[in-house]
Amino acid sequence: xxxxxxPLIELEEGLSPESPSxxxxxxxxxxxxxxxxxxxxxxxxxxxxxxxxxxxxITAQARCSTGTFYTYFSSKEEVFAAVLEASQNDMLHPGMxxxxxxxxxxxxxxxASHRAYFEAYRRNAKLMMLxxxxxxIDPKFREMRRQRGKVFGERNARAIADLQQxxxxxxxxxxxxxxxxxxxxVGRLAYHNFALGDDMEFEALVDTATKLWVNALKIVAxxx
Amino acid sequence: xxxxxxPLIELEEGLSPESPSxxxxxxxxxxxxxxxxxxxxxxxxxxxxxxxxxxxxITAQARCSTGTFYTYFSSKEEVFAAVLEASQNDMLHPGMxxxxxxxxxxxxxxxASHRAYFEAYRRNAKLMMLxxxxxxIDPKFREMRRQRGKVFGERNARAIADLQQxxxxxxxxxxxxxxxxxxxxVGRLAYHNFALGDDMEFEALVDTATKLWVNALKIVAxxx
Amino acid sequence: xxxxxxPLIELEEGLSPESPSxxxxxxxxxxxxxxxxxxxxxxxxxxxxxxxxxxxxITAQARCSTGTFYTYFSSKEEVFAAVLEASQNDMLHPGMxxxxxxxxxxxxxxxASHRAYFEAYRRNAKLMMLxxxxxxIDPKFREMRRQRGKVFGERNARAIADLQQxxxxxxxxxxxxxxxxxxxxVGRLAYHNFALGDDMEFEALVDTATKLWVNALKIVAxxx
Amino acid sequence: xxxxxxPLIELEEGLSPESPSxxxxxxxxxxxxxxxxxxxxxxxxxxxxxxxxxxxxITAQARCSTGTFYTYFSSKEEVFAAVLEASQNDMLHPGMxxxxxxxxxxxxxxxASHRAYFEAYRRNAKLMMLxxxxxxIDPKFREMRRQRGKVFGERNARAIADLQQxxxxxxxxxxxxxxxxxxxxVGRLAYHNFALGDDMEFEALVDTATKLWVNALKIVAxxx
DNA sequence: TATGAATGAGGCTTCATTCAT
DNA sequence: CATGAATGAAGCCTCATTCAT
Numbered sequence: 049x050x051x052x053x054x055p056l057i058e059l060e061e062g063l064s065p066e067s068p069s070x071x072x073x074x075x076x077x078x079x080x081x082x083x084x085x086x087x088x089x090x091x092x093x094x095x096x097x098x099x100x101x102x103x104x105x106i107t108a109q110a111r112c113s114t115g116t117f118y119t120y121f122s123s124k125e126e127v128f129a130a131v132l133e134a135s136q137n138d139m140l141h142p143g144m145x146x147x148x149x150x151x152x153x154x155x156x157x158x159x160a161s162h163r164a165y166f167e168a169y170r171r172n173a174k175l176m177m178l179x180x181x182x183x184x185i186d187p188k189f190r191e192m193r194r195q196r197g198k199v200f201g202e203r204n205a206r207a208i209a210d211l212q213q214x215x216x217x218x219x220x221x222x223x224x225x226x227x228x229x230x231x232x233x234v235g236r237l238a239y240h241n242f243a244l245g246d247d248m249e250f251e252a253l254v255d256t257a258t259k260l261w262v263n264a265l266k267i268v269a270x271x272x
Numbered sequence: 273x274x275x276x277x278x279p280l281i282e283l284e285e286g287l288s289p290e291s292p293s294x295x296x297x298x299x300x301x302x303x304x305x306x307x308x309x310x311x312x313x314x315x316x317x318x319x320x321x322x323x324x325x326x327x328x329x330i331t332a333q334a335r336c337s338t339g340t341f342y343t344y345f346s347s348k349e350e351v352f353a354a355v356l357e358a359s360q361n362d363m364l365h366p367g368m369x370x371x372x373x374x375x376x377x378x379x380x381x382x383x384a385s386h387r388a389y390f391e392a393y394r395r396n397a398k399l400m401m402l403x404x405x406x407x408x409i410d411p412k413f414r415e416m417r418r419q420r421g422k423v424f425g426e427r428n429a430r431a432i433a434d435l436q437q438x439x440x441x442x443x444x445x446x447x448x449x450x451x452x453x454x455x456x457x458v459g460r461l462a463y464h465n466f467a468l469g470d471d472m473e474f475e476a477l478v479d480t481a482t483k484l485w486v487n488a489l490k491i492v493a494x495x496x
Numbered sequence: 497x498x499x500x501x502x503p504l505i506e507l508e509e510g511l512s513p514e515s516p517s518x519x520x521x522x523x524x525x526x527x528x529x530x531x532x533x534x535x536x537x538x539x540x541x542x543x544x545x546x547x548x549x550x551x552x553x554i555t556a557q558a559r560c561s562t563g564t565f566y567t568y569f570s571s572k573e574e575v576f577a578a579v580l581e582a583s584q585n586d587m588l589h590p591g592m593x594x595x596x597x598x599x600x601x602x603x604x605x606x607x608a609s610h611r612a613y614f615e616a617y618r619r620n621a622k623l624m625m626l627x628x629x630x631x632x633i634d635p636k637f638r639e640m641r642r643q644r645g646k647v648f649g650e651r652n653a654r655a656i657a658d659l660q661q662x663x664x665x666x667x668x669x670x671x672x673x674x675x676x677x678x679x680x681x682v683g684r685l686a687y688h689n690f691a692l693g694d695d696m697e698f699e700a701l702v703d704t705a706t707k708l709w710v711n712a713l714k715i716v717a718x719x720x
Numbered sequence: 721x722x723x724x725x726x727p728l729i730e731l732e733e734g735l736s737p738e739s740p741s742x743x744x745x746x747x748x749x750x751x752x753x754x755x756x757x758x759x760x761x762x763x764x765x766x767x768x769x770x771x772x773x774x775x776x777x778i779t780a781q782a783r784c785s786t787g788t789f790y791t792y793f794s795s796k797e798e799v800f801a802a803v804l805e806a807s808q809n810d811m812l813h814p815g816m817x818x819x820x821x822x823x824x825x826x827x828x829x830x831x832a833s834h835r836a837y838f839e840a841y842r843r844n845a846k847l848m849m850l851x852x853x854x855x856x857i858d859p860k861f862r863e864m865r866r867q868r869g870k871v872f873g874e875r876n877a878r879a880i881a882d883l884q885q886x887x888x889x890x891x892x893x894x895x896x897x898x899x900x901x902x903x904x905x906v907g908r909l910a911y912h913n914f915a916l917g918d919d920m921e922f923e924a925l926v927d928t929a930t931k932l933w934v935n936a937l938k939i940v941a942x943x944x
Numbered sequence: 945t946a947t948g949a950a951t952g953a954g955g956c957t958t959c960a961t962t963c964a965t
Numbered sequence: 966c967a968t969g970a971a972t973g974a975a976g977c978c979t980c981a982t983t984c985a986t
Contacts (some may be wrong), residue, residue, distance in 0.1 A: 184408040225480040236456030256449040262489040632856040673928040684904030703898040712936040
């Protein structure tokens with residue numbers, strides 16, 4: 049991509065921040081308790097699912113009382129947001145590789161991105177599944193996901209448009225639609241494999257996703 | 273597609289039957305009541321969502337008593353299955369066009385399939401969203417969806433393999449993975465547009481989906 | 497009272513209807529259950545007070561389950577209204593005596609009214625105390641009481657104005673204010689005696705209240 | 721009233737001391753904190769009512785921590801008593817006028833008393849309403865109010881009896897009952913006007929209350 | 945078959961009070 | 966004295982499911 053700092057593609061589904069809820073200065077003890085609750089919530093959510101988990105399961109896991117939960121959160125929804133927030137770093141910055149421009153082609157960048165994305169997804173599979181679930185249940189999270197998808201869609205759309213202008217990608221495609229479609233494709237692939245456990249071979253997955261992207265956009269194999 | 277009766281691609285996400293549950297002979301009156309309940313259930317499910325709807329809302333809508341519900345179904349889950357079953361015809365056979373082989377190219381078949389799929393999805397958007405929701409909530413429905421996805425994935429995988437063998441598609445792709453990925457891509461596109469209301473232009477959608485498919489598989493533009 | 501059909505005075509504090517809440521046709525069984533709940537509620541309210549009574553105490557007393565409560569009422573407030581409604585006949589029509597006009601004086605009418613009022617209050621002392629309590633707690637009931645007090649106040653104000661015009665009562669008094677003041681006086685007397693248990697002699701109470709009314713208004717002792 | 725130092729009438733509803741609770745020497749800082757809590761409590765009680773206010777609202781308003789509250793009080797009830805105590809001066813000694821006996825009639829004394837009472841009530845309307853509320857909720861405060869009412873009732877009863885003996889008031893009335901009734905009348909009038917906001921004209925209120933008292937007791941208009 | 949009242953387990957939430965720092 | 970996090974008992978309320986009529 050030469051002189052641009054925009055990475056060619058970004059595939060992260062991204063998790064979510066939103067509102068830092070009950071944001072208080074927090075004493076050291078408070079911070080510890082809150083963190084314990086968030087960690088416990090992740091464990092319980094992943095074990096029982098969002099719907100089937102009871103608040104008391106979370107507090108039991110965090111070894112605190114029910115009341116304490118409400119010191120830091122005011123609903124299941126809110127802890128869930130906190131869990132996502134706490135996991136964001138891993139999902140949002142999936143070690144986007146800094147490929148040496150001189151040695152990498154567009155294809156290599158795309159492949160590296162896919163690999164990083166799939167790896168992050170695999171690491172957080174349970175959580176991703178949870179997010180899918182909650183997004184289907186709670187309109188707030190659904191909207192959050194949609195917005196985030198849009199942001200990534202637009203970012204990749206710009207990258208695609210850029211390639212098109214430089215004659216390096218199929219000019220007949222609508223950049224935004226193509227972007228949304230291909231992002232969705234990779235997301236679905238990851239969901240099926242890591243969340244549903246379809247269990248395809250990891251490298252083959254990266255390879256297929258990359259080939260389909262490259263083919264779909266008719267990307268010309270030229271050094272990045 | 274030559275001598276096979278397998279259509280080139282099938283995109284339907286498919287809805288679901290599963291267990292015919294309380295399948296009794298049913299008197300005329302019984303059949304009427306049952307049908308009323310199924311119809312009412314669809315209305316209420318689409319209005320309130322699977323989780324937020326109460327059984328009494330359904331019976332109220334069907335103008336019958338709570339007890340009657342249990343004459344025909346034994347749980348919410350079961351009515352939902354019945355609703356899906358009743359809607360399957362529209363979703364499963366989305367008017368898959370019987371194109372005249374002599375006049376149609378692969379591309380035209382793919383395009384027609386996409387159009388039919390998107391139209392069906394649009395007609396049943398609320399229900400499809402519901403299905404997505406329930407699949408995320410109830411393992412039974414999740415598994416049902418997965419199986420169905422697999423069936424379609426395999427069917428398309430065979431079509432892709434066939435094209436590859438005839439030198440009409442990129443031979444470097446894993447047919448099954450590619451099939452799953454592309455099916456997922458189209459499904460996601462439909463979900464975003466018709467369920468989430470992303471509101472892209474219909475024909476552009478068909479066109480983009482088709483181009484991406486064709487490009488991705490590097491389908492050689494030859495008459496079907 | 498001569499040519500007017502307006503009774504000279506009316507002292508009832510009145511209880512309250514408001515909204516018939518969950519008014520359904522009610523089957524015989526339903527009516528029975530509802531009545532049992534209302535009766536149970538009165539018992540428990542009078543025993544424990546409005547605040548200290550739990551819904552489960554009421555359902556236990558009514559020998560039904562918690563859920564059943566919610567079939568008929570949607571809150572403590574609502575049962576309380578129902579209890580009041582059920583008691584209204586006794587409080588609202590405290591046997592207002594039909595004195596023979598030819599034989600009764602204004603004073604006799606006033607005395608009879610006071611006696612009837614105090615008797616009704618004594619019969620329902622616990623409930624009246626409850627009403628006082630709830631009126632202090634819940635703005636809805638407070639307002640209800642205020643409105644009712646106003647209605648009686650105005651009614652008596654008209655009677656007082658009538659007497660003034662006929663030269664039978666102190667013309668220097670504001671009829672409405674005097675009415676409100678004297679109604680309040682009798683109400684407070686009843687509250688202290690029957691609710692708080694100040695335990696004055698019943699006939700002395702009637703006598704004092706009557707004398708104070710008559711004196712206060714300077715009612716001329718003439719046959720009604 | 722000649723040779724007695726008992727004022728003719730005293731109308732104050734009186735507020736309350738009771739138990740000096742945690743009466744400690746108190747350092748200067750402690751006194752300040754306690755005062756802040758009492759002041760804060762009054763603000764919050766008046767804003768939210770006794771029942772709906774949380775202790776944390778009070779401590780927040782007083783800009784101190786929850787724990788500090790318990791350094792000075794051991795319950796909500798106790799702060800409330802402290803609030804009343806702090807306000808007593810204004811309510812208990814409503815500037816009872818020292819009229820010059822040579823120039824004032826009984827009527828003027830009564831009128832001045834009523835005026836003073838209503839003014840005090842108006843100044844403390846919110847608090848008086850609160851007291852009414854708490855007296856209905858908490859037996860301790862109810863009893864306190866009753867005792868205080870009795871004290872005033874007896875005091876006025878003595879004044880009435882005195883007048884009766886001197887031939888200056890209706891001898892047919894029971895002094896104590898009449899006293900209780902008339903005190904109650906004025907209290908109720910004040911409650912309706914200043915707490916419930918019935919909004920009658922202030923001077924008319926004083927005038928009506930006075931006329932009713934004088935009439936009711938048949939007080940002979942003679943210089944005090 | 946239809947009815948709809950009755951059931952009751954169990955989750956959610958509040959807030960006065962305690963106590964370690 | 967002050968702090969404020971932690972506690973946990975206690976009630977409310979929902980709604981899928983049953984069952985007597």
